[in-house]
Amino acid sequence: MDDIKVNQNPKLGSVDRPNSYIGRSLSRDDARKHLEGAGQFVDDLTLPRMVNIAFLRSPFAHADILSIDVTEAKSFPGIIDVLIAEDIDKICTPWVGTLGHLGEMRSPEQSPLAAKTVRWQGEAVAVVIANSRAQAEDAIEAIDVEWLEKDAQVDMETALNKDAIVIHEELGNNLFWTRTVEQGNVEDAFQQSDIVVETTLDFSRHTGVTLEPRGIIADWNKTESKMTIYHNNQAPHMMQHIIAKHFNISEGLVRIISKDVGGSFGIKVHVYADEMTAIAVSKKIGRPVKFMADRLESFTTDIHARCHKISGKLGVDKTGKILAMEINDLSGIGPYSMYPRTSAIETNQVLNLSGAPYLIPNYKAVGTVVFQNKTPMCQYRAVGHPIAVAITEALVDKAAMKIGLQLDEIRKLNFIPDNAYPNKTPSGVPLEDLSHQASMEKLLTIMNVQDIERQKKLDFKDGILSGYGIISMCEVTNPSPLFYGVGGAHISAQDGASIRLEGSGAIHLSSSITEQGQGTEAIMKQIAADQLGVTMDTVRVTLGDTDATPYGGGTWASRGAGIGGEAVLKAARTLKNNILEIAAAIMQTDIKSLDIEDNVVIRKNGGEGITLQQLAQTVYYRGHELPQGTNPELLATASFLIEGIPFVFTNSAMGCHISIDQETGLVKINKFWVVEDCGTQINPKLVEEQIRGGVVQGIGGALYEECVYDDQGNMQNATMADYLVPMAYEMPDIIVDHVTTNSGRSIIGAKGAGEAGTGGAPAVIMNAINNALKDLNIEMTSQPITPEKILKKMGKI
Amino acid sequence: MPDKRNVSISFTVNGEQFDDLTVSARQHLGDLLRSQGFTGTHIGCEQGACGACTIEMDGKAVRSCLILSSQANGSNIKTVEGYDEPFMKIIKDNFLKHNALQCGFCSPGMLMTTKEIISKKKKFTREEIRAEISGNYCRCTGYQSIVDAIEESIENIH
Numbered sequence: 042m043d044d045i046k047v048n049q050n051p052k053l054g055s056v057d058r059p060n061s062y063i064g065r066s067l068s069r070d071d072a073r074k075h076l077e078g079a080g081q082f083v084d085d086l087t088l089p090r091m092v093n094i095a096f097l098r099s100p101f102a103h104a105d106i107l108s109i110d111v112t113e114a115k116s117f118p119g120i121i122d123v124l125i126a127e128d129i130d131k132i133c134t135p136w137v138g139t140l141g142h143l144g145e146m147r148s149p150e151q152s153p154l155a156a157k158t159v160r161w162q163g164e165a166v167a168v169v170i171a172n173s174r175a176q177a178e179d180a181i182e183a184i185d186v187e188w189l190e191k192d193a194q195v196d197m198e199t200a201l202n203k204d205a206i207v208i209h210e211e212l213g214n215n216l217f218w219t220r221t222v223e224q225g226n227v228e229d230a231f232q233q234s235d236i237v238v239e240t241t242l243d244f245s246r247h248t249g250v251t252l253e254p255r256g257i258i259a260d261w262n263k264t265e266s267k268m269t270i271y272h273n274n275q276a277p278h279m280m281q282h283i284i285a286k287h288f289n290i291s292e293g294l295v296r297i298i299s300k301d302v303g304g305s306f307g308i309k310v311h312v313y314a315d316e317m318t319a320i321a322v323s324k325k326i327g328r329p330v331k332f333m334a335d336r337l338e339s340f341t342t343d344i345h346a347r348c349h350k351i352s353g354k355l356g357v358d359k360t361g362k363i364l365a366m367e368i369n370d371l372s373g374i375g376p377y378s379m380y381p382r383t384s385a386i387e388t389n390q391v392l393n394l395s396g397a398p399y400l401i402p403n404y405k406a407v408g409t410v411v412f413q414n415k416t417p418m419c420q421y422r423a424v425g426h427p428i429a430v431a432i433t434e435a436l437v438d439k440a441a442m443k444i445g446l447q448l449d450e451i452r453k454l455n456f457i458p459d460n461a462y463p464n465k466t467p468s469g470v471p472l473e474d475l476s477h478q479a480s481m482e483k484l485l486t487i488m489n490v491q492d493i494e495r496q497k498k499l500d501f502k503d504g505i506l507s508g509y510g511i512i513s514m515c516e517v518t519n520p521s522p523l524f525y526g527v528g529g530a531h532i533s534a535q536d537g538a539s540i541r542l543e544g545s546g547a548i549h550l551s552s553s554i555t556e557q558g559q560g561t562e563a564i565m566k567q568i569a570a571d572q573l574g575v576t577m578d579t580v581r582v583t584l585g586d587t588d589a590t591p592y593g594g595g596t597w598a599s600r601g602a603g604i605g606g607e608a609v610l611k612a613a614r615t616l617k618n619n620i621l622e623i624a625a626a627i628m629q630t631d632i633k634s635l636d637i638e639d640n641v642v643i644r645k646n647g648g649e650g651i652t653l654q655q656l657a658q659t660v661y662y663r664g665h666e667l668p669q670g671t672n673p674e675l676l677a678t679a680s681f682l683i684e685g686i687p688f689v690f691t692n693s694a695m696g697c698h699i700s701i702d703q704e705t706g707l708v709k710i711n712k713f714w715v716v717e718d719c720g721t722q723i724n725p726k727l728v729e730e731q732i733r734g735g736v737v738q739g740i741g742g743a744l745y746e747e748c749v750y751d752d753q754g755n756m757q758n759a760t761m762a763d764y765l766v767p768m769a770y771e772m773p774d775i776i777v778d779h780v781t782t783n784s785g786r787s788i789i790g791a792k793g794a795g796e797a798g799t800g801g802a803p804a805v806i807m808n809a810i811n812n813a814l815k816d817l818n819i820e821m822t823s824q825p826i827t828p829e830k831i832l833k834k835m836g837k838i
Numbered sequence: 839m840p841d842k843r844n845v846s847i848s849f850t851v852n853g854e855q856f857d858d859l860t861v862s863a864r865q866h867l868g869d870l871l872r873s874q875g876f877t878g879t880h881i882g883c884e885q886g887a888c889g890a891c892t893i894e895m896d897g898k899a900v901r902s903c904l905i906l907s908s909q910a911n912g913s914n915i916k917t918v919e920g921y922d923e924p925f926m927k928i929i930k931d932n933f934l935k936h937n938a939l940q941c942g943f944c945s946p947g948m949l950m951t952t953k954e955i956i957s958k959k960k961k962f963t964r965e966e967i968r969a970e971i972s973g974n975y976c977r978c979t980g981y982q983s984i985v986d987a988i989e990e991s992i993e994n995i996h
C-alpha cells in the first residue's frame with residue numbers, strides 16, 4: 042500500500058519518527074482471513090445440540106388472529122416444539138420504543154410474537170423449533186391460523202385523516218411524535234425577502250440490504266444462569282443490558298460475542314422480535330438456538346429507512362443572502378417505534394440538519410411522524426441526512442437560478458465562514474471546527490466546473506442532456522450522551538480501551554468499538570503502535586466480546602475512530618508512561634531521557650536500551666530485581682466521551698456530473714467528487730473507502746432503491762432480483778479529497794466519515810439531474826429518480 | 839408433508855474426496871458445502887442474485903445456491919478455502935492492498951469471479967471489469983477498490 046503521509050495533527054508528534062503509523066494508508070492485514078474463507082460469521086458457528094428456528098409470519102399488513110392451531114406442525118419430522126405468543130411472553134417482558142428527551146413519543150408495548158393482531162406483513166406470529174431450518178420451514182406450512190384480515194393504513198399522507206384506520210386503538214390516532222423548531226421569526230423574514238422559492242420532495246422507503254442477513258445464536262446455560270449470545274450486532278453492551286432486562290438475567294451473566302459482521306449500516310443495532318424469540322426459546326429449552334434471517338425475512342423485517350415527504354421554502358434578498366428557511370416534514374415509521382433508539386431520530390435529524398452549512402437567521406422546521414402498516418422504520422446509515430441535505434440544496438439551487446447567481450456563488454455568499462466557529466446550525470445545534478468555504482474551493486478546483494459547463498453545451502448540441510450539481514453538508518458524528526443517554530436509553534456514549542504489555546513483549550489491545558469491515562482493528566492497532574513506539578506486528582486486538590473488552594457504545598453514528606480511537610490513544614500513553622517509569626528505574630536514569638522505538642526502550646542520547654520483552658520479563662518473572670516501590674502496572678485502561686456538545690460534526694462538499702439518455706430515461710453518473718473534512722485521518726485509505734461506499738449507498742437511494750408496497754400493504758419487491766441495489770457496472774469512479782480541520786474535542790482530532798456519502802449523494806445527484814433538465818423546464822422531486830419517472834415528466838410515456 | 843427423499847453423492851472439494859454422502863435431494867450445494875465445514879461459501883439470497891456463494895465446479899464459476907447437491911455428484915469443486923494457485927495469491931494481495939473488501943462477506947464470490955475474469959483474456963478496460971463483476975453484490979466498498987484490485991491483478995498476472 043502507498044505509504045501516504047497526510048497533514049498530521051501536531052499533538053500526535055512528528056510524522057518522521059519511527060512507528061509513526063497514524064495518518065498512513067496501511068493495509069488491513071486482519072482482513073486476509075476473509076480472502077481465505079476463514080471469517081467467523083454467526084452462521085459459520087455450530088454448537089453441540091444446537092437447534093434452528095423459523096417463523097410463521099403474517100401474510101397480511103393488518104389482521105386479527107382469531108385462532109392458531111399448531112398440533113399438526115408439532116408432529117412433523119425433526120420438530121422439537123412450536124411456540125406462540127403466550128409461551129414466549131412468560132419468558133420475555135415487552136418493550137416500548139420511546140425516550141424522554143425529545144418531547145412526548147407514543148408507541149405501544151411490543152412483544153416477540155404477535156398475540157392478537159398483526160400490524161405489518163412479516164410480523165412474527167409463531168416459532169417452530171427444529172433440528173434443521175428446512176424442517177422448521179416445512180412445519181410452518183402446517184400451522185393453522187384463522188385470520189380476520191383488516192383494512193391497512195398504508196399511506197402516511199392519510200394516516201392522520203379523520204377516516205384513517207387507527208393502528209393502535211388505545212392511542213386514538215396514528216401520531217407517534219411531532220416536533221417544531223423555531224429560531225427568529227420566519228414570517229417576518231419571508232415578507233422581507235425579495236425572492237421566495239419552494240419545493241416538495243419525496244423519499245421512498247429503502248432498506249440496508251446487508252449481504253449477511255441478521256443472525257443470532259442464543260445459548261442458555263441453566264447451571265450458571267448465564268446467557269451467551271453470538272450476534273452480528275454493532276453494539277454488544279447495549280444488547281447485554283437489554284437481554285438482561287427483558288429475560289430477568291443478571292446483567293453480568295449475559296455475554297455478547299459479535300465477531301465478523303457482514304455489513305451493518307445501522308440495520309444491526311436495533312432490537313428485533315425474532316432475535317428476542319430465539320433467546321426466549323433457548324431459555325425455555327436449555328439448548329443453543331440459531332436464527333438466521335433469509336432474504337425475504339431481511340426485506341420484510343430489517344428496519345426500513347427514509348419514507349419522507351418534505352416541503353421547504355427559502356427566502357433570499359436580491360443579493361442572494363438567505364433570510365429565512367422553513368421546512369415541513371412527514372415521515373411514516375410502520376406500526377411501532379423501534380426499541381431502544383426510537384423511530385423519531387431520523388425526523389429529528391432532518392429538523393436539526395436542514396440548512397446546517399449556512400447562516401440562516403430565521404428558521405422554522407416542523408416534523409410529524411406517523412404510524413402505518415408497513416415494516417418498522419428506524420435509523421439507517423446517514424440518519425436523516427439525505428432528506429435534510431436534499432431539501433436545503435434543492436432550495437439553494439432554485440434561489441440561485443431565480444436570482445441569477447452561479448451555484449457556487451450563492452453557497453459561498455451564505456456559508457458560515459470557516460473562521461466563524463464555534464457557531465450554530467439554523468436550528469440551534471452547536472457546530473465547531475468546520476470548513477465549508479475551504480472544502481467548496483477545493484471541490485471546484487478538482488471538478489473543473491468551467492470544463493463541465495463547456496462540455497454541457499457541446500453535449501446539448503449532440504442531443505445529450507448532461508448536468509452537474511454541487512452541494513455542501515454537515516455530517517453528524519461522534520455523538521455525546523445528549524444523543525440517547527439523556528433520554529433514558531442504556532446506550533453508552535463513552536468507549537473504553539485496555540492495553541497491556543505481555544511477557545513476550547507483545548501488546549494486547551481491546552476496545553468496546555466493534556468491527557463490521559470499517560477497519561476498526563486496523564486503526565486501533567495503528568493508534569496503539571504509533572503512541573507506544575512499537576511495530577504494528579507486535580499488537581493484537583480483541584473486539585466484540587462483552588466478557589473481554591471494556592464497556593462502551595460500539596460502532597454506530599461514525600463514532601469508532603473519534604471516540605474509541607481517543608480511548609486507545611489515552612490508554613497507550615498511560616502504558617507508555619508506566620513502561621518508561623519502570624525502565625528509568627531499571628536503567629537508573631531519568632524518565633525524560635528515555636523513549637520507545639521499534640519495541641525497544643532507548644536512551645535518547647545514545648547508549649544501550651532494553652527491549653520491551655526484557656522489561657516485561659523483569660517485571661513479570663523477576664520482580665525482585667526492581668527497586669522497591671516500583672509500580673509494576675503494565676496494563677492501562679482509558680475511556681473517552683464527548684462532553685459539552687451533542688455531536689462532533691464533519692463537513693463535506695460533493696459534486697457530480699451526469700447525463701440522461703432521452704430515449705430510455707437512464708441516468709449515467711459520469712463522475713463523482715467528494716471533499717471531506719473529518720479532521721485527522723488515522724488511515725486515509727480506509728477513510729476514502731468509507732466515503733466511496735457511502736456515496737454508492739446514497740446513489741442507491743437516489744436512483745434505484747425502493748421498498749414497493751401495494752395499497753394493501755404487501756411488499757412487492759422483497760427479493761434481491763426485484764429490489765435494485767447499485768451494482769458495479771452503473772457506478773462511477775469516485776474522486777475523494779480532503780480538507781483537514783482537527784476536532785478540538787480530542788487529542789487525536791478525528792471526526793467521523795461514514796455517513797457523508799450516503800447523506801450527500803442523493804442531494805447532489807438530484808441537483809445534477811435537475812441541472813440537466815433545466816432547459817426542458819422539468820424538475821425531478823421524487824427519489825428514487827427512476828427512468829420511468831423521468832420519461833413521464835418528459836411526456837414520453 | 840415434507841419431501842424426505844435423500845440421495846447419495848460423491849465429489850471432491852479442494853482435492854479432498856467425499857464418498858457416499860447422504861444428502862437431502864432438495865438441499866442446494868451451498869448449504870451442503872457449509873454443512874461439511876466449508877463455511878467460506880456465503881449464502882446471501884438463495885436465488886442467484888447476489889453472487890456471494892459463487893464457487894468453482896469443474897473449472898467453471900457457478901452459484902452454489904442454484905445447484906442441487908445431487909447435481910454435484912462426481913464433480914470437482916473448489917471453494918475459497920482452496921484457492922491456493924500462485925496467481926490467486928497475487929489477487930488476494932491486491933485485494934488487501936486496495937482494501938477491496940470491508941466486511942468480507944462478498945469476497946469469496948468476488949474472488950471466484952475474478953478468477954474467471956483472469957482466465958478469459960489478457961486485457962480489460964475498467965468498464966469491462968465493472969461489467970464482469972456486476973453479478974456480484976458488494977454493499978460496503980462501492981466497487982471502485984475491487985476494480986482497482988482486479989485491474990492490477992490482470993496487469994501482474996498477464
